[in-house]
Amino acid sequence: xxxxxxxxxxxxxxxxxxxxxxxxxTTRGLEREASKFRRGIAEETExxxxxxxxxxxxxxxxxxxxxxxxxxxxxxxxxxxIVKLDEIGxxxxxxxxxxxQAEGIDPIGDIIDKMKQQ
Amino acid sequence: MTDAPRDLSLHDEAPPRLExxxxxxxxxxxxxxxFLAIAGQVTHLTLFPKQDEGPLRPITEAPLPRPDIxxxxxxxxxxxxxxxxxxxxxxxxxxxxxxxxxxxxTMPDVDAKELRRKLTxxxxxxxxxxxxxxxxxxxxxNLGIPGVxxxxxxxxxxxxxxxxxxxxxxxxxxxxxxxxxxxxLDDQGALYTASLAEPAEHxxxxxxxxxxxxxxxxxxxxxxxxxxxxxxxAGGGIVMNINTGEVLSLxxxxxxxxxxxxxxxxxxQQNRMTSGVYELxxxxxxxxxxxxxxxxxxxxxSRYDARFPLVLGSARINDFxxxxxxxxxxxVFTNSSNIGxxxxxxxxxTVRHQEFLRRVGLFQKLQTxxxxxxxxxxxxxxxxxxxxxxxxxxxxxxQPLQGAxxxxxxxxxxxxxxxxxxxxxxxxxxxxxxxxxxSSTSEVLRYLFRLNATEGSASKADVIGYRVGGKTGTAEKxxxxxxxxxxxxxxxxxxxxxxxxKYLVLVMLxxxxxxxxxxxxxxSGWNAVPTAGKIIERIAPMLDVxxxxxxxxxxxxxxxxxxxxxxxxx
Numbered sequence: 001x002x003x004x005x006x007x008x009x010x011x012x013x014x015x016x017x018x019x020x021x022x023x024x025x026t027t028r029g030l031e032r033e034a035s036k037f038r039r040g041i042a043e044e045t046e047x048x049x050x051x052x053x054x055x056x057x058x059x060x061x062x063x064x065x066x067x068x069x070x071x072x073x074x075x076x077x078x079x080x081x082i083v084k085l086d087e088i089g090x091x092x093x094x095x096x097x098x099x100x101q102a103e104g105i106d107p108i109g110d111i112i113d114k115m116k117q118q
Numbered sequence: 119m120t121d122a123p124r125d126l127s128l129h130d131e132a133p134p135r136l137e138x139x140x141x142x143x144x145x146x147x148x149x150x151x152x153f154l155a156i157a158g159q160v161t162h163l164t165l166f167p168k169q170d171e172g173p174l175r176p177i178t179e180a181p182l183p184r185p186d187i188x189x190x191x192x193x194x195x196x197x198x199x200x201x202x203x204x205x206x207x208x209x210x211x212x213x214x215x216x217x218x219x220x221x222x223x224t225m226p227d228v229d230a231k232e233l234r235r236k237l238t239x240x241x242x243x244x245x246x247x248x249x250x251x252x253x254x255x256x257x258x259x260n261l262g263i264p265g266v267x268x269x270x271x272x273x274x275x276x277x278x279x280x281x282x283x284x285x286x287x288x289x290x291x292x293x294x295x296x297x298x299x300x301x302x303l304d305d306q307g308a309l310y311t312a313s314l315a316e317p318a319e320h321x322x323x324x325x326x327x328x329x330x331x332x333x334x335x336x337x338x339x340x341x342x343x344x345x346x347x348x349x350x351x352a353g354g355g356i357v358m359n360i361n362t363g364e365v366l367s368l369x370x371x372x373x374x375x376x377x378x379x380x381x382x383x384x385x386x387q388q389n390r391m392t393s394g395v396y397e398l399x400x401x402x403x404x405x406x407x408x409x410x411x412x413x414x415x416x417x418x419x420s421r422y423d424a425r426f427p428l429v430l431g432s433a434r435i436n437d438f439x440x441x442x443x444x445x446x447x448x449x450v451f452t453n454s455s456n457i458g459x460x461x462x463x464x465x466x467x468t469v470r471h472q473e474f475l476r477r478v479g480l481f482q483k484l485q486t487x488x489x490x491x492x493x494x495x496x497x498x499x500x501x502x503x504x505x506x507x508x509x510x511x512x513x514x515x516x517q518p519l520q521g522a523x524x525x526x527x528x529x530x531x532x533x534x535x536x537x538x539x540x541x542x543x544x545x546x547x548x549x550x551x552x553x554x555x556x557s558s559t560s561e562v563l564r565y566l567f568r569l570n571a572t573e574g575s576a577s578k579a580d581v582i583g584y585r586v587g588g589k590t591g592t593a594e595k596x597x598x599x600x601x602x603x604x605x606x607x608x609x610x611x612x613x614x615x616x617x618x619x620k621y622l623v624l625v626m627l628x629x630x631x632x633x634x635x636x637x638x639x640x641x642s643g644w645n646a647v648p649t650a651g652k653i654i655e656r657i658a659p660m661l662d663v664x665x666x667x668x669x670x671x672x673x674x675x676x677x678x679x680x681x682x683x684x685x686x687x688x
Contacts, residue, residue, distance in 0.1 A: 002142060009149055020160070046200045046252065056194035056277035061335035076656055079583030079665035080675050 085115060184274065184293055185303070186324035187286055189331045190366075190541060195282045196300070198293075199275055202255035202268040203248040208237045210265030217263050221246060224257045249273055274300075276376040281334050284389040285327070285368050285488070285539060288376040298389075299327060299539060302487045326541050328364035333357050336656040337369045341625065344649040345371055348630035348640070354390045356519060356624040357657060360526045360613060362547040363535030365486075366621070366661075368392075368519070393490035395515040396626070399593030400454045400642075401525070401611045402511030406463050407451060408528045408563050409474040412555040415465045418562060420447045422458035430503045435460050438592070438641070451566045452574030454590065456510045463509030464502065471505045478527065478534060478554050484520040487539045492517055511593060512601075518609075522624045525589075525611045529564055529619050531557045568616040575643045579612055579651040582674060583665030584658045587619070588612025588650065590642040595629070605629050608642035610650045615663055623657075625650045 068074040083091050187196040211217050214237050222230045228247055236244040246266070250258075255268050274289045276282055287298015295304040303325060341353045357367040370390040374383050388394065410416035424445050428435040437455050450458030463471055475481055483493040495515040497504040507513040519537060527534035533551035567587030571580040576588040588610055595605040609626045613619040625646045636644040658665070667675070 006145075013152075016156070020156075043252075049197055050199050052194055053197050053199055053275050053277045056197075057279070059193075060278055060281065061332045062281065062339060065335070065339070076652075077659050079581060079655070079658070080667070082583075082659065082665050 085112070088112070184289070184295075184300075187299060187303075188324045188326050189329045189334075190327065190364075191330065191332075192326075193278070193331050195278055195286050195327065195329070195331070196274060196276050198272040200252060200270060201249040201273045202252065202270050204246040204250060204255065204258055204266065204268045206237060206240075206244050206246055207242055207265045207267070208240050208244060209242055211237065212264060214238060217266065220261050220263060221258065221266070224261060225250070225254060278331055279377060280373050280375045281331055281338060282329075283373040283376050284370050284391070285329055285334075285365075286376065287488075288381060290381075297490070298488060299325070301489045302539075305489070328359075328366060328539055328541055329368075330366045330660070332660050333367040333657045334369065336660075337367045337653055338371070338373070340649055340653045340656065341369055341371055341627075344625075344627060344630075344645060348627060348633060348636075348645045350627040350630040350645075352386070352390060352628040354518060354624075354626045355653065356391055356522045356622070357653075358522055358526055358537060358622045358624075360530040360619050360622050361544050362542050363523065363526065363537045364542055365519075365537050365539050367657075368539075389488070389490050390626075390628075391518045392484075392486070392488050393492050393517075395492045395495050395517055396607055396609075397511055397513070397515045397593045397596070398518065398521045398609055398611075399511040399591035399607065400456075401521060401589045401591035401609050403451065403454065403459045403509070403591075404525055404528060404563065404567070404589050404611070405475070405478065405480070406459050406509040407447075407566060408555050408559055409471065410462045410466055411562050412474075412559040413466050413470060416447055416462055418447055420462075421445065422447070422450050422455070422461050424450070424455050424457040426457075428457045428460050428506065430506055433503055433507075435506060448566060448569055451589075452570050454510075454575055459509045460506035463505050468500055468502060468505045471508070472500055475508070478524045480514075480516055480520065480524060484517055484523065484536070486519070486537050494520070511591060518624060518626055522611060522622055526613075526622045527551075527554055528560060529567065529613050529622070531560045564613075564616055564619060567613065571612065571616075576610065576612060576647050576650075578643060578648040579610060579654065581614075581651050581655045581658070582671045583667055584654055584663060585615040585617055585666065586612055586651070586654055587614070587616040588623075588647070590647055592641040606640060608640070608646040610642055610646040612650055612654075614654055614658065615666070620663065621657075621661060623650050623653055625653065 184196075184198055186194060186198075189195055206217075208214070214234065218230055218234050218237065221233060222228050225247055233246065236246075247254075249271065250268075258266065259268065272293065274293055276286060276288070285298055287295060287300040287302075289300050290296050295301040337355045337357060341355050344350065345353045352371060354370040355367070356365065356369075358365050368389075368391050370388070372387050374381075374387045390396075407416075422445050424437060424440075425442050427437075435456050437453070437457055439453055441449075441453055441455065445453065445455055445458050447458075447462075449455075450462070466474070472481075480494060481496065483491055485491050494517070497508065497513050504513055523535065523537045526537075532553050532555040533548060534554045535547055535551050564587065567589060568585065569587075570576045570590075571586045571588050575590045576586075579588050580586045589612070591607075591609040591611075593607045593609070594601040594603065595607055596602070597605055607626065607628055608630050609624070611622065611624050613622045627642075627646050627649070630640050630645040632638045632640040632644075
């Protein structure tokens with residue numbers, strides 16, 4: 001009877017010891033992984049800051065203006081170029097350069113139609 | 119153990135059960151104690167977990183995390199980026215020649231001779247290279263030279279460069295704000311609170327400014343062009359929201375690049391709009407008109423005799439564009455008559471004149487968030503002559519921003535606001551505003567401003583469609599205690615759209631010269647005013663100001679179009 005109990009207890013010690021050590025082992029592994037991720041996050045945050053700064057520097061209004069003037073031939077918007085949506089009809093040429101509606105694809109026309117409905 | 123069976127045989131008589139029970143009990147106690155110890159340790163580890171393993175390469179923190187600064191649309195104006203500084207402990211370096219060779223191979227811009235000198239002369243510490251990128255840092259780290267290490271630092275960068283120079287300001291090497299909004303943030307202790315909130319992570323709320331970087335870019339560009347075109351020595355400009363007092367843009371040229379390594383800026387690069395005081399000249403007439411109209415000593419029907427110079431004691435007040443006739447009040451405004459304005463101020467009287475100037479805040483120093491602020495320069499004795507000259511802006515000098523704030527207050531219905539560089543909405547602004555003139559006075563002033571742009575001296579700023587109104591000013595500069603005839607300060611203060619003013623524009627040019635296109639004139643109407651026109655044309659669409667055309671406007675536009683067509687045909 002006692003022998004059996006002793007045997008069981010010894011087995012319990014071995015099993016629980018094994019479980020404890022394997023648990024600790026995985027915990028250590030996870031901790032290492034977590035700290036790796038944390039470091040990765042910190043690094044990525046730094047990269048984001050750097051990229052944000054770079055983006056802000058690349059989209060500087062004076063730079064964009066210079067590029068637009070040079071490559072797109074754009075210039076300052078004149079007041080008379082701004083037309084209200086309900087007056088746009090008066091500014092459309094009599095014969096459209098391309099009849100997109102007839103071809104069935106007119107994305108900009110669709111947007112205007114939608115806005116008119118609202 | 120070998121004795122044990124003998125023991126047992128010796129004590130045959132003694133009851134063996136009892137002894138066995140004792141032994142069992144002993145073993146039982148041992149086991150229990152063992153398990154209790156394990157259980158105790160497990161509980162202890164669960165309740166008080168050990169510190170997790172730190173990162174392999176420790177990231178040292180900056181002394182203070184600074185918040186990012188963004189403009190009103192969220193565009194980044196200032197941020198911190200990680201940099202590393204590489205240093206060496208020469209006493210630990212085994213082979214200096216090899217170290218020098220490796221280091222210069224990884225960082226080609228490091229001078230080999232200089233590095234060798236540093237490593238041989240320094241005992242325990244020498245900087246190899248400061249503020250390198252993370253890639254370069256890793257490359258050096260991977261060389262694995264003993265005695266060579268790095269320290270992580272943070273560096274403040276201003277991605278918009280000179281666009282943000284005066285308003286955002288800059289920090290020193292220890293990332294402490296020493297100018298502009300950067301200094302304001304430090305003085306507020308905002309940084310301190312931010313660092314307390316989340317000390318471990320560099321997560322702080324960005325500080326949002328009222329500046330619109332697109333407007334700032336337009337202003338800086340146009341004023342820069344005007345300075346070159348009119349050979350001025352300096353210039354500046356302000357765009358302000360009239361109803362909230364938010365400064366959308368503030369430019370002072372020459373400016374500087376806040377990213378530059380050595381911040382040894384000259385006095386010439388200071389912020390003229392707040393840290394300098396100027397006699398604004400005729401733009402101050404707007405204040406005099408508001409005062410006379412508000413006290414009721416003048417109405418739109420009042421007439422002023424401008425046939426002869428005004429003589430006060432030994433001084434004579436004359437007009438620049440002398441009309442030599444009796445002028446109505448609107449004519450005094452559009453012709454910018456000194457005689458008429460001086461007479462208007464004298465009717466109000468010296469005491470009430472001073473009282474009014476004090477009420478609109480022109481006697482006190484204007485202090486906004488920008489630490490750089492200058493006190494106004496006032497006449498020492500406020501005599502009748504002082505009133506007469508102060509009426510048209512001679513004899514007292516204020517910050518240009520202060521002048522803009524006062525005119526904004528007079529045009530927005532009489533609510534004087536302290537300008538701000540941070541976000542503020544209309545309700546907050548109105549809650550802190552002081553009423554300085556009646557709204558009817560403000561209405562008349564709006565009419566005068568608009569009239570001056572349609573047929574007066576500010577007509578070159580009248581961009582068709584945007585209903586501009588404004589007042590020009592050409593002040594003679596004081597050189598060696600006397601007013602100079604050659605050195606002038608040309609300025610323009612205007613607002614648009616005049617039927618319900620939203621934005622104020624101030625343009626100032628220091629010592630503009632007459633150029634071939636201006637028929638020998640160097641007055642404001644020929645330089646500051648057209649510059650303001652160009653600025654308004656650029657910024658109005660950004661600020662959602664809807665153009666409105668009157669039939670006359672449409673006729674003018676049709677004419678312009680025809681002219682252009684003819685040009686093209688030729």
